[in-house]
Amino acid sequence: xxxxxxxxxxxxxxxxxxxxxxxxxxxxxxxxxxxxxxxxxxxxxxxxxxxxxxxxxxxxxxxxxxxxxxxxxxxxxxxxxxxxxxxxxxxxxxxxxxxxxxxxxxxxxxxxxxxxxxxxxxxxxxxxxxxxxxxxxxxxxxxxxxxxxxxxxxxxxxxxxxxxxxxxxxxxxxxxxxxxxxxxxxxxxxxxxxxxxxxxxxxxxxxxxxxxxxxxxxxxxxxxxxxxxxxxxxxxxxxxxxxxxxxxxxxxxxxxxxxxxxxxxxxxxxxxxxxxxxxxxxxxxxxxxxxxxxxxxxxxxxxxxxxxxxxxxxxxxxxxxxxxxxxxxxxxxxxxxxxxxxxxxxxxxxxxxxxxxxxxxxxxxxxxxxxxxxxxxxxxxxxxxxxxxxxxxxxxxxxxxxxxxxxxxxxxxxxxxxxxxxxxxxxxxxxxxxxxxxxxxxxxxxxxxxxxxxxxxxxxxxxxxxxxxxxxxxxxxxxxxxxxxxxxxxxxxxxxxxxxxxxxxxxxxxxxxxxxxxxxxxxxxxxxxxxxxxxxxxxxxxxxxxxxxxxxxxxxxxxxxxxxxxxxxxxxxxxxxxxxxxxxxxxxxxxx
RNA sequence: GCGCCCGUAGCUCAGUGGAUAGAGCGUCGGCCUCCGGAGCCGAAGGUCGCAGGUUCGAAUCCUGCCGGGCGCGCCA
Numbered sequence: 001x002x003x004x005x006x007x008x009x010x011x012x013x014x015x016x017x018x019x020x021x022x023x024x025x026x027x028x029x030x031x032x033x034x035x036x037x038x039x040x041x042x043x044x045x046x047x048x049x050x051x052x053x054x055x056x057x058x059x060x061x062x063x064x065x066x067x068x069x070x071x072x073x074x075x076x077x078x079x080x081x082x083x084x085x086x087x088x089x090x091x092x093x094x095x096x097x098x099x100x101x102x103x104x105x106x107x108x109x110x111x112x113x114x115x116x117x118x119x120x121x122x123x124x125x126x127x128x129x130x131x132x133x134x135x136x137x138x139x140x141x142x143x144x145x146x147x148x149x150x151x152x153x154x155x156x157x158x159x160x161x162x163x164x165x166x167x168x169x170x171x172x173x174x175x176x177x178x179x180x181x182x183x184x185x186x187x188x189x190x191x192x193x194x195x196x197x198x199x200x201x202x203x204x205x206x207x208x209x210x211x212x213x214x215x216x217x218x219x220x221x222x223x224x225x226x227x228x229x230x231x232x233x234x235x236x237x238x239x240x241x242x243x244x245x246x247x248x249x250x251x252x253x254x255x256x257x258x259x260x261x262x263x264x265x266x267x268x269x270x271x272x273x274x275x276x277x278x279x280x281x282x283x284x285x286x287x288x289x290x291x292x293x294x295x296x297x298x299x300x301x302x303x304x305x306x307x308x309x310x311x312x313x314x315x316x317x318x319x320x321x322x323x324x325x326x327x328x329x330x331x332x333x334x335x336x337x338x339x340x341x342x343x344x345x346x347x348x349x350x351x352x353x354x355x356x357x358x359x360x361x362x363x364x365x366x367x368x369x370x371x372x373x374x375x376x377x378x379x380x381x382x383x384x385x386x387x388x389x390x391x392x393x394x395x396x397x398x399x400x401x402x403x404x405x406x407x408x409x410x411x412x413x414x415x416x417x418x419x420x421x422x423x424x425x426x427x428x429x430x431x432x433x434x435x436x437x438x439x440x441x442x443x444x445x446x447x448x449x450x451x452x453x454x455x456x457x458x459x460x461x462x463x464x465x466x467x468x469x470x471x472x473x474x475x476x477x478x479x480x481x482x483x484x485x486x487x488x489x490x491x492x493x494x495x496x497x498x499x500x501x502x503x504x505x506x507x508x509x510x511x512x513x514x515x516x517x518x519x520x521x522x523x524x525x526x527x528x529x530x531x532x533x534x535x536x537x538x539x540x541x542x543x544x545x546x547x548x549x550x551x552x553x554x555x556x557x558x559x560x561x562x563x564x565x566x567x568x569x570x571x572x573x574x575x576x577x578x579x580x581x582x583x584x585x586x587x588x589x590x591x592x
Numbered sequence: 593g594c595g596c597c598c599g600u601a602g603c604u605c606a607g608u609g610g611a612u613a614g615a616g617c618g619u620c621g622g623c624c625u626c627c628g629g630a631g632c633c634g635a636a637g638g639u640c641g642c643a644g645g646u647u648c649g650a651a652u653c654c655u656g657c658c659g660g661g662c663g664c665g666c667c668a
Contacts, residue, residue: 032609040611049610052648062648086611087648132668169668301664302593314665325595325664332666339668367596368663391597393661435605438597440661442604452630454617466628473627521608529606533615543632547624554627591628 002512008035014072044091051088062088100493102509106571111578114515119160125350126152128361130167133250134178137257139395142416146432148361150524150583158519163266170247171271179243181208185219218249260420283345292318322375348380358387392437398444426585430457433528463535467573468589470553483566491563500541508575531579538572
C-alpha cells in the first residue's frame, strides 16, 4: 500500500467529520492536500500541509487548524505522535507496529509489492526504438529502447494497460537508398558471372549511402533467390523487390539486437502498410473537412537562410491552431507525403485503437519535431488524446575515461550489439537508467564492468545476491524449513528494533509511492536511483554487523531474532527484485 | 534570429510547490582484517546561472536576460 495515500484518505475523512460537526465549511477543496515524507527525517515519518492549504478557504489560522486536525489524527490507526510545526505543518510519527505490518505486507505480496491500481487499466501506448530499417541498432537506439521498455513495465506495475510498439519507417526515401546500396552489393555478389565493371559503374553512378558490411549477405541472398534476373533492369523494375528483401533483412537484424536486449514488442506497425491502406489520405481528408489543411507559403526561417530557399506554395497543416510555432508541410515537392503526414496518420491509427495516452521515445535530435506532433495528436483526437515525448540524449562511449572516437566511414562505428556482447544485457539496461532521459550519459566500458561500489549495477545486484547469501547461511544453521515463507511470516517482527533496521523497513515502505510517482511522471530512471538507495541501506546494515555482532543477521544463539531478521532480509531481496524486474535486469542469486 | 532541452557542492548527478537543498566520487582527519569480497565513521564544501513575478511557502511555476546542447520547408 501507498501509506501516504492511505493517510491522505484519513485526513480527508477527518475534514469531512469536522465539517459534519460544523467546525469546517462543508465545501472545502481537499485536492491540494499533500502527504509526503519530510525532507528532514527529524520531523517525523510523514508530513502534511493540510492546515496550510485549508486555512485560507476555511477562514482559520493555519496553526489553529493544524492543532484541530492533529487532535483527531492522533486517533488514527498506526499514528504514534502528531505535532504541529513551523507555519502549520503537521508531522506524524507512525507506530512500530505499522512498520512491521508493512514488512509483513511485502513478504505476502512478493515481487508484486508496489503494484498499484493508479492507472485503472487505462490503455497507454509506448512507442520506442522505431529506428529506420537501414542497419543494425546503435547505442543511442539502445538507450531509447531501454527507456521505453522500462517505462512500459513501470506503467504496467502502476496499473496501466501498456502496449509496446515499434513503428517501422519503411516507406520513405531512406529505404529506397538502402535498396540501392543492397542492389550494388547484389551486383558485387554476382561477381564474374556478369560483365566486368557493371557493379563499379553502378556504384559510381549511384554511390551507396549505406556502406556497412552487413549488407553483403543481403546481396548474396538476392543472388540465391533471383539469380542474375535483376541485372540490367531499370530501377523501377527492381526497386520494390530489392527494397522488400532489404527491409526484411534489416528488420531481422534489428529483431536480433532487440532480442539481445531482452525486449519484446506487442505491436509492430509499418509505415508502408499505412500508406498503402490509404490511411494518410483518409487522415488528411478528415483534417481537410475541418479546414485544418491549406495551401500556403511559409515564411523563411529567421537568421541564416538555407542555400536553396525559395518561397513555394505547399500543402500545410494548421498546427499553429494547436500550439505549434508555424504550420507544417505535408507534401514534398515530388508529390509524396512528408514523414510528418504519415506520422499523423500513424498517431491517428494509435488513437483509434483506443489510446488516449500516447508516449513516444525519440532521440534528442528529433526535439524540433515534438510540438508539431503534439499539435497533430490534439487535432486528430479532437483534444481527447495527449502525446508525451521522451527525448533521449546522447550516449558517450568511453573506455577508462577516454572517449571512443566513432566514424562510420573509418569503420570504427560501435553497434549496440557489440556493446551488449561486451558488457551484457543487465549492465547496459541498468546504466541506461542511471541518468534522466534528457541528460547526456557517459558509458565507460571499464567502469560499468568493474566490481566496485562505484558501479551501480554491481552494487544493486550484489545487494540482492547478498540477501540470498545471508538466508542460505541461516538455512545452514537452522535448516531450510526454518526460513520458509511460512516460517518467516510467523516471525516475531517486533524483535527488529535497531534504527538501521527500521530505516530499511521505511525505505521499503516508500516503494509503492515511488512507483506511482515515477509512473505519473513517466520517469523510469527513478527506479534505478531508488534501487541504489535501498541497496546502500542494506550494505550499510550488513557492514554494521561486522563491527557489532549484535547486529548480525544470523545469531545462532537466538533463533527468534534470526528469524525476524531473515524476514527483513527476504523483504529487501523481494523489493530489490521487484524493482529490477521493472527495469528488466536479472535479480541474480549469486555473483560469479 | 526562432523553438525545445539543460544550468544544483571541486567532479558526476538526484530532487512530481514545502521546513535548515541531498547522494556518490574527490579532498581532509580518524578507524578497519572479513555472517561472502571489493570497507567504516566524521569534517569541510552551495547567493540551486542572473534578475524580477505568482504564492503562506519556489531549485521546482511564470516573464526577461546570460551560458551550453539539439533542431530549424521538400531527411527520418
